[in-house]
Amino acid sequence: MYFQSFSDFLAMGGYGFFVWLSFGVTYLLLLGLIAVSAYQQKQFKQQLTASIAREQRVKQYQEQQV
Numbered sequence: 001m002y003f004q005s006f007s008d009f010l011a012m013g014g015y016g017f018f019v020w021l022s023f024g025v026t027y028l029l030l031l032g033l034i035a036v037s038a039y040q041q042k043q044f045k046q047q048l049t050a051s052i053a054r055e056q057r058v059k060q061y062q063e064q065q066v
Contacts, residue, residue, distance in 0.1 A: 003009040012019045 010016050
């Protein structure tokens, strides 16, 4: 597609609002997905660390009982 000016490019032949809105929503959702994924990864690492520490405490306790 060839546009005469930058404003024609932004207008996208009269469909600019829908085109740019769809781009904006897509990028917003992708940023949200990245944020949620990073949060879930952080939570998983914390849970894994707590689980490993709990297993070590149980193992130490069992060794003390023998």
